Amino acid sequence: MTTTAAPATATPVVGFDQVTKTYGSVRAVDGLSLALHPGETVALLGPNGAGKSTTLDLLLGLKNADSGTVNVFGTSPREAIVAGRVGAMLQSGGLMDEVTVGEMVKLACSLHPKAYKAADVMARAGITQIADRKVNKLSGGQSQRVRFALATAGDSDLIILDEPTTGMDVSARQAFWATMREQADQGRTVLFATHYLEEADAIADRVLVLHRGRLLADGTAAEIKAKAGARRIAFDLEGAIDEAALRALPFLTSVDVSGQTVRIQSSDADATVHALYGLGVYPRNLEVAGLGLEQAFVAITQAEEAKQS
Numbered sequence: 001m002t003t004t005a006a007p008a009t010a011t012p013v014v015g016f017d018q019v020t021k022t023y024g025s026v027r028a029v030d031g032l033s034l035a036l037h038p039g040e041t042v043a044l045l046g047p048n049g050a051g052k053s054t055t056l057d058l059l060l061g062l063k064n065a066d067s068g069t070v071n072v073f074g075t076s077p078r079e080a081i082v083a084g085r086v087g088a089m090l091q092s093g094g095l096m097d098e099v100t101v102g103e104m105v106k107l108a109c110s111l112h113p114k115a116y117k118a119a120d121v122m123a124r125a126g127i128t129q130i131a132d133r134k135v136n137k138l139s140g141g142q143s144q145r146v147r148f149a150l151a152t153a154g155d156s157d158l159i160i161l162d163e164p165t166t167g168m169d170v171s172a173r174q175a176f177w178a179t180m181r182e183q184a185d186q187g188r189t190v191l192f193a194t195h196y197l198e199e200a201d202a203i204a205d206r207v208l209v210l211h212r213g214r215l216l217a218d219g220t221a222a223e224i225k226a227k228a229g230a231r232r233i234a235f236d237l238e239g240a241i242d243e244a245a246l247r248a249l250p251f252l253t254s255v256d257v258s259g260q261t262v263r264i265q266s267s268d269a270d271a272t273v274h275a276l277y278g279l280g281v282y283p284r285n286l287e288v289a290g291l292g293l294e295q296a297f298v299a300i301t302q303a304e305e306a307k308q309s
């Protein structure tokens, strides 16, 4: 993984230039421009319906843009795929029913221009033990592992993953991300859409937040957290708690009182804490901390919703 930006003149791994895709009256992708560079591990976040899957489908040439251009390694998505430069793991589909796991992986390897050995691909995905099982007899997590094997059947430079760890148990998730880290460390670009924000926080060196088909934020997880602005304040109070007075504190975005513990989110923590002391209360165990990625994501997308409504 790297956080060093590639020179502006280098051909990006992925280039979206003013891309729009509509379905009837729905603008699934709305004037999207972005560039991904070699070795980046990029998380694509967004609420349901934000346009993540449509963006990945455009990137894979499975859908065509209404306007704008999509380039992959400076060529069309289809050309990049035919050249074996792209491996993909989509949310569903892609698995044939009446074949075994082993046959399916061998088929994927036979089609990839720069294929690895099928036995190695299965070992890496942790599916050697189920090689003789029919694909339609797998659990949800096992199916995900097979899709992962298909996405890494050959030496691709770009790996695209749509909600890859859905249905995987904890150890499968850990093994999956360890393998993805190896792929990124070898210079590959990894782009994954996810609803698991803790995974994005831990794995990605760049986070894109989509909302109604537009890019709302683009930066490291730390930058996205800072962009959200708000901070968390937690403290304990003794005796009866005057909730109405707490709710009237300035710059609050939320208040939660549980027993003697108060948790506040504020867009100006200094001013809120100052006003808190002004109430004549004495907070104990006072903690002020930044938002987690999940809270930052909610704050950013809710602020955008409020702006648009």
Ligand SMILES: Nc1ncnc2c1ncn2[C@@H]1O[C@H](COP(=O)(O)OP(=O)(O)OP(=O)(O)O)[C@@H](O)[C@H]1O
Pocket: 023, 026, 027, 028, 046, 047, 048, 049, 050, 051, 052, 053, 054, 055
């Ligand atoms: N084939 C289609 N026909 C009509 N509308 C569609 C189609 N595919 C997607 N949409 C709409 O386009 C918008 C973006 O959908 P998309 O699946 O890209 O979002 P997403 O961010 O992947 O959502 P999720 O997190 O729920 O998977 C949504 O409003 C969706 O209803």
